[in-house]
Amino acid sequence: MSKAPSLDWDRSREALVLQVAGSWTLEQRKPELSDVWRQGGRLPEQLSVQVAVDAWDSSLLALLRRMQRLASEQQISLNLQGLPEGVERLLEMAASPSTQAQAAAPPEYGWVARVGLSAQAVAGAISNTSIFIGEVVQALGRLLAGQARMRLSDFWMAFQQCGPGALPIVALIAILIGLILAFVGAVQLEAFGAQLYIANMVAIGMTREMGALMTAVIMAGRTGAAYAAELGSMQANEEIDALKTFGFPPLEFLVLPRLLALLVSMPILTVFADILGIFGGFVIGSGLFDISAQQYINQSLEMLTLTDFLIGLFKSLVFAVLIGLIGCYYGLSCGRNAQAVGQATTNAVVSIIVALVVSDAVITLICTQLGI
DSSP states (O other): OOOOOEEEEEOSSSSOEEEEEEEEOTTSOOOOHHHHHHHTOSOOSEEEEEEEEEEESHHHHHHHHHHHHHHHHTTOEEEEESOOTTHHHHHHHHHOGGGSOOOOOOOOOOHHHHHHHHHHHHHHHHHHHHHHHHHHHHHHHHHHTTOOOOOHHHHHHHHHHHTGGGHHHHHHHHHHHHHHHHHHHHHHHGGGTOGGGHHHHHHHHIIIIIHHHHHHHHHIIIIIHHHHHHHHHHHHTTHHHHHHHTTOOHIIIIIHHHHHHHHHHHHHHHHHHHHHHHHHHHHHHHHHHOOOHHHHHHHHHHHOOHHHHHHHHHHHHHHHHHHHHHHHHHHHTOOSSHHHHHHHHHHHHHHHHHHHHHHHHHHHHHHHHHTO
16 A cells, blocks of 8 residues: 655755655645755755655656756755655756747848848749649639539628628728818819819729728728638648648539639629719718719719729729639748738738739839720
């Protein structure tokens, strides 16, 4: 039968000794170290601990580690005697700083090496992006041929998220943009008595530029970030690896439904934003400058052409492709931890907004050069 664990002070010797005896195992009820330690009173600078146990497990290791911490706090040198075989090595491993994650000091590079590493990183990013776009185009080709493994339910779920689910915030922003455009323009047009042309300015500004661009910016923060976070979490949890193992192509199964949902919803949201933006301009025109509803509508319809409307829709399709591709790319290239998911989401939103502004400027410049 195993003896109960004991922890007592031996005062019969010249120097005070703490004795550890009995069976130090998990199922045994053990004395409290802090109580026994206080009973020792004023302890010497060098304290001996005599270990003579019949059986032991991790309970003994935990006891000795607590002793070492207490001794360190009181600046006492601890001398462990009679340790069972293997215990000393385990204590060394527990106390060794090598068991803790140590951040390696970053190497120092010269400017030539930094330029080379930056060029290498840019080349790698371009290569990975080209591969991703090529694979998406191939997946779209298989979809048109009826060979893609895309579930229709996934498409409808993605469409619900980026379509009807985005209507309230798009409506709010579109009305405010229309109000702002009309108010800023009216301040300048009032000096010439040309308040009626508020309708022209708001109609052209919303249909050609602001409707599509502001909707895309909203969708970048709302849907692009969601795509990056969803796919990034799946990548971190190895769900995408599981899809590959079971033979499901991630691009067809995850990217295509989201991309197609954006391609369908963005033109609808853009038209919705155009209408509400024009309505916001009408509120300013009729409320502050006494422009009748009939005058405002007639002036807007007289100014607008089908070309203006189609340019806005074309931009919305381009923006939808950029939001879907960039959001999914950063999600699929995410690391394997929570920090990487957050970083991928941030990078996705920033990259999408930059891409939206650049593409909008390029399209506007091309339209200007073509005279449309």
